Amino acid sequence: MLELLREAESMDLRGIGQVLGRGFSLRCPRCGTAPLFRGPFSMYPDCLSCSLRFEREQGYFVGAIYINYAATAVTAIVGYFALDHFVGMPRTQQLITWSTFAVFFPLFFFRYSRSLWLNLEYFLNPEHSRGEQVGGPRG
Secondary structure (H helix, E strand, C coil): CHHHHHHHHHCCHHHHHHHHHHHHCCECCCCCCCECECCCCCECCECCCCCCECCCCCCCCHHHHHHHHHHHHHHHHHHHHHHHHHHCCCHHHHHHHHHHHHHHHHHHHHHHHHHHHHHHHHHHCHHHHHCCCCCCCCC
C-alpha cells in the first residue's frame, strides 16, 4: 500500500495529460500512434505498431463500463440541474431530454470509455503490460 502511495506521489501532470490525450484520440497507450478501433464497436486485439495486447483477460473492459456509466450519469444530472436553473425547462421535457440522452450518449462514448480505461490502466500498471508475451497465444 505504501508503494502505491509513493507511486501516486511521483506521477506528474504530463503523464496524466498523455493518458487523457491518447485516451481521447483513441490511440495505443504504449506507442500513441496506432488506432485502437477498426470499426465503430470493434477493437483490434493488439496494437498494429507495438503489438501491445489490448484485452488482457476476459472481462478486462468492465472498468470501461463504469467510466461510461459515470460519464452518462454525471452529465445527465448536471445537465438536468443546469437546464432547470437557467432555462426553467418543465420536468416532462427534462425527462424526455435526459432519457433520450441516456440511451444515445453511452453508444457515442463507448469507444472513449474503453480507450480511457486502457490508457489509465497502462499508466498505472506498465510493468504488467511489459511482461506480457507479445503476439503469443491467449489463455
